[in-house]
Amino acid sequence: MLNERQLITVLQHGLPLISRPYAAIAEQIGSTEQEVMEYITAMQARGDIKRFGVVVRHRNLGYQANAMVVWNIPDDRVDELGGCFGKFEFVNLSYRRPRRLPDWPYNLFCMIHGHDRDDVLRNLAQMIDSCHVGDMPHAILFSTHCYKQRGAVYIHDQINGNDHLTNKSDIA
Amino acid sequence: MMEALHSLDKKIINSLQGGFPLCEKPWDVLSQQLDIPADEIMSRIERLMQDGYISRFGPMYNAEKLGGGLTLAAMKVPPNRFDEVTDCVNAFDEVAHNYQRDHIFNMWFVLATEKPEQIKQIIKKIEKQTGLLVYNMPKKEEYFLGLKFEV
Structure with a gap:
């Protein structure tokens, strides 16, 4: 029987770069290659695994600038506009979050990447034009420094008996 | 590069x-x-x-679906205390990313914990250690997760 917790723990270290990676994973957790593949498929279908593949470090790939653009959108239009923002390929996430009044009036957050700041601003202008949000209050928060970039969730590693820092998710 | x-x-x-x-x-x-x-x-x-x-x-992984806690948090850090507060915040293993941004809310970090209730505990600890408010802004709805970078 496959232990799902064990599979999650082993997979968080990444897939081994060998000819039959799923067989190797299966061997580590006392399961079969077929079962491992079925479980991963099921976890993807359920949304427990958002994506399966490579995770890039965008700063090293020439995407030097990113801005978090935050909007104060009437509650009854957040879904519509959040969906509109999310359609652009330069928008990497579009989330609804709670306002923290009176200090923080913004309830829709999107992350826009670009090769430099001008590129980000051009993308934003295109998005504003296309989604007709020119009159919506918003703020542009460029990142000036990245102090820490790693996933960090503890999962107890039942295989090795150690706690490992893991990369459960790269963004909140 | x-x-x-x-x-x-x-x-x-x-x-x-x-x-x-x-x-x-x-x-x-x-x-x-x-x-x-x-x-x-x-x-x-x-x-x-x-x-x-x-x-x-x-x-x-989708941390929430696997039972973990995940949130985005922000702080208004006085510029003359920025380095000190950065060190304090980054010392927590639960802090995944920490970005400085050019706004009065100048520190933005992702908290990821094994259990959802630990988010509030970590936030309390950070507030106690820094004497500053931590604004918790968990995701309520997700409209897109692309994260694909064409190179």
Whole structure:
């Protein structure tokens, strides 16, 4: 029987770069290659695994600038506009979050990447034009420094008996 | 930095951001799709990881669905205390990313915990240690998660 917790723990270290990676994973957790593949498929279908593949470090790939653009959108239009923002390929996430009044009036957050700041601003202008949000209050928060970039969730590693820092998710 | 990437590296990165085949010999499938020998794909990925272009090869989990806690938090840090507060916040293992941004809310970090209730505990600890308010802004709705970078 496959232990799902064990599979999650082993997979968080990444897939081994060998000819039959799923067989190797299966061997580590006392399961079969077929079962491992079925479980991963099921976890993807359920949304427990958002994506399966490579995770890039965008700063090293020439995407030097990113801005978090935050909007104060009437509650009854957040879904519509959040969906509109999310359609652009330069928008990497579009989330609804709670306002923290009176200090923080913004309830829709999107992350826009670009090769430099001008590129980000051009993308934003295109998005504003296309989604007709020119009159919506918003703020542009460029990142000036990245102090820490790693996933960090503890999962107890039942295989090795150690706690490992893991990369459960790269963004909140 | 982009210039250092071979066209085959770009091809591999662009393809693998979209997913990885789930079959007994995934590299052979990929090899056919990309028209690159399987051994070469693997060795290129290994090098891309070593050189820091790729941080990980495997699953991106949905922490909440797996029972973990995840949130985005922000602070208004007085500029003269920024370094000190950064050190304090980053000392927590639960802090995944920490970005400085040009706004009165100038510190933005992601908290990821094994259990959801730990988020509030960590926030309280940070507030106590820094004497500053931490604004918790958990995701309420997700409209898109692309995170695919064409190279």
